[in-house]
Amino acid sequence: MTPDPAGPPGPSLRTEALEELLVERGLVDRAVLDGFVRTYEQDVGPLNGATVVARAWTDPGYRAWLLYDGTAAIASLGFTGPQGEHMVVLEQTADVHHVVVCTLCSCYPWPVLGLPPSWYKDPAYRARVVREPRTVLAEMGLDVPRERRIEVWDSSAEVRYLTLPRRPAGTAGLPAEELAALVTRDAIVGVAEVAAR
């Protein structure tokens, strides 16, 4: 972007100027700043999927419907749209851990999870999570104990999978809105667990 020499500096330059001043004065650490930007861009939300999960955790009737007919139960909350025509929800249990991949491309339930993160589209994830899921999950920070079976689900244009994560201990009595704030995209894809704050 070429600034107009006659006009006042635009917001991009003002932001850069402010950042320089704050870093020079030790008020902001650039690495910390990078981390916040990354976190909020990539890891916060997606709210729709989190809302679905929190509802299932607090409403047994909805939970049963969601696991029986995910597309309809999700649509009932107003989350419909392209790439969400046929969604299947898999329940995480003490015995089985589900993880979702699209081995061919990056099929992903857009209406609930937004656009897929970059690692989901990565050829290494797509190939390796099928061959060695326990290792890949461990590399991503999720240790699945040996006694818990891992099932890998391959999303396609016809069927898009998502998981219903396990509700973390210590969250009894929390309202659905607060529960939704705990649910991450990664947990719904099955590469993380939901943690209590």
Next chain:
Amino acid sequence: MSITTDTTGPGAPPRANGELVFAAPWEGRAFGMAVALAESGRITWDEFRERLIARISVDPARAYYACWLAVLEEVLVGAGRIGDGEVGTRATRLAGRAAGHDHAPPHPSAERAG
């Protein structure tokens, strides 16, 4: 994390299905600076948020992050962290850099994608 941005109402940042949407890298930087300063206690999140809502209400047509940046500067000047007019002076100096150096720092998401 103790900082929670509004998800609804006049002070809520633009989102698409819960993900924050930054139209340009500077918006992400401006956002991150406010969050970092609030996390470290150098600005008060509630005060920032209230001023942001007030700013948007007087000029609803203005772009969300333009309001955000203006309020952030205002709060920092008010707290004595930066001088009045200092950002403008520095920005003008940055604008005068030699060609090829007039870009903002790389966007973190661009780094990760690469």
